[in-house]
Amino acid sequence: MLMGSCLCKDIEFQFPESVGDYVYCHCPSCRKASGAAFGANISVPIKTFEILKGKESLKVFESSPGKLRHFCNRCGSPLFTLVGTNPTFVRVRLGSLDSDFAQLPAAHIFMSQKATWDRPELDILSFDEWPAPDSVSIRGSHQPTE
């Protein structure tokens, strides 16, 4: 199991280690939502995702219709996002992990919109916007090819 939590530790959750590809997304909304140069989120089957404590501390911001960004109402840490009314996956922010997670990202995406001060390492695939459909599959996202 991988364990995650917010900064103040009010909220803790876990999910199994088997995850698919994930990417570094350099688009402006990932930047805003994470407070960092890029977003790093992994798609976890919602049936396997378990909140261990702190459900009452979760607050939700609906950034666009049906896109529910969950964060801690005490420390403000962004934790995970649900997309749509009956989602199959929950998109978990890698920065919330307490467990060691050694899987490297599959690609950089939305590089055409990256911050001027963002200097990513280019030793992995890199795409101006969404990845080519046969190269990287981001489960549970709005990837238009899905």
Ligand SMILES: [Zn+2]
């Ligand atoms: Zn917290």
Ligand SMILES: [Zn+2]
């Ligand atoms: Zn993004």
